[in-house]
Amino acid sequence: MFRTLARFWVLMGVCAVAAVAAQTAEKVVDIPTRPGVTQRFLYSAPASPRAAVVLIAGGTGQLQIDSGGNMAERWARDNFVVRTRGLYLARGFATAVIDAPSDRQSVGGFRQTAEHVSDIKAVVAWLRAKHPVPVWLIGTSNGTLSAGYTATQTKTSDGGPDGVVLTATVLVSAGMPNLRPILDMDLQNVTVPVLVVHHEEDGCRFCPFGATATLMEKLKSTSSKALLSFRGGRYWGDPCHEWGHHGFNGQEEEVVAAITNWVSSH
Numbered sequence: 001m002f003r004t005l006a007r008f009w010v011l012m013g014v015c016a017v018a019a020v021a022a023q024t025a026e027k028v029v030d031i032p033t034r035p036g037v038t039q040r041f042l043y044s045a046p047a048s049p050r051a052a053v054v055l056i057a058g059g060t061g062q063l064q065i066d067s068g069g070n071m072a073e074r075w076a077r078d079n080f081v082v083r084t085r086g087l088y089l090a091r092g093f094a095t096a097v098i099d100a101p102s103d104r105q106s107v108g109g110f111r112q113t114a115e116h117v118s119d120i121k122a123v124v125a126w127l128r129a130k131h132p133v134p135v136w137l138i139g140t141s142n143g144t145l146s147a148g149y150t151a152t153q154t155k156t157s158d159g160g161p162d163g164v165v166l167t168a169t170v171l172v173s174a175g176m177p178n179l180r181p182i183l184d185m186d187l188q189n190v191t192v193p194v195l196v197v198h199h200e201e202d203g204c205r206f207c208p209f210g211a212t213a214t215l216m217e218k219l220k221s222t223s224s225k226a227l228l229s230f231r232g233g234r235y236w237g238d239p240c241h242e243w244g245h246h247g248f249n250g251q252e253e254e255v256v257a258a259i260t261n262w263v264s265s266h
Helices: 002-021 074-078 085-090 114-130 143-153 209-218 252-264
Strands: 027-032 038-044 051-056 093-098 135-140 163-167 194-199 225-230
Touching: 027 114, 038 085, 038 114, 051 085, 051 114, 051 143, 051 252, 085 093, 085 252, 093 114, 114 135, 114 143, 135 143, 143 163, 163 252, 194 209, 194 252, 209 225, 225 252
Parallel strands: 051 093, 051 135, 135 163, 163 194, 194 225
Antiparallel strands: 027 038, 038 093
16 A cells, blocks of 8 residues: 555656656756767747856766656656756756766766766856756765866865755765765865765765764855755655655655755855
C-alpha cells in the first residue's frame, strides 16, 4: 500500500513539473567547449529571466539528452534538479540542464578536472551572453562535486558562476577510496555566495546532515553563505536515490521556492 501511494505522489509531482515546463518550449543546445568537444544542455527561459541556473544532476551525470530533448535514463528524468527545472522556470529563472560532454558517456571520475570546469564555464558564458543576469550553479548529490569544485577553481571575473547552491551535498567518502567529497576540497578558495540545502533525514551515507556544520565552517571566504535544512516530505526507495529524503521527495515546490528566494536576494 505504501509503495502504491508513493508511486501515485511521484507521478503527480512529475506531471505538475511537466505542465509548468510545457509553458515555455525547451531547446536542446550544443556549444563548443574544449577542442573537438561539445557540451549539450536542455535550455529554457521565461521572457525576462531574473537569474539563470545551470542544473547539475547527480549519479553519473549521464542524461543522454537526444536531439528532441528526451532523456534515455529514467533516473536522470527523476533526478531532483532535473525534475524540478519547470519550477525554476515558473519562478522566473532561465535553466540549463547539462549532460555529459561529447567526449565521454558520463562525468563519473571527471567532475573534479580542469576539463569539466571548462565545460561548465562555457555554459555559464553562453547563458550570460543570452541574458544579462546572474548565473548560478545548482548541483545535487554527486552534482555538488561538480558545482563545488568549479567554485574552488574560478572567480566570477574569469568566467565562473555568480553563486553556487549545493543540495544533498556529498560530504564524506564513507570508505570509498576514490571519492573526494566536498569537505576535502579547497573550500577556502570559494568567494562567491554559497547556499547549502540539506534534508535533516537524508539517509545517504555520503551525505550525513551532521557534517553540514563542518562544511559551513570551511566556507571561510564566501561573500555570503547559508544553510537551509528541511524535515518531513515523503520517502521511498534507496536512501541515496531521487525519491528518498535525499531527493526532497514531496517538498519540491517548498525547496525550490526557498532556493530561488535566496538566490534572488544576492
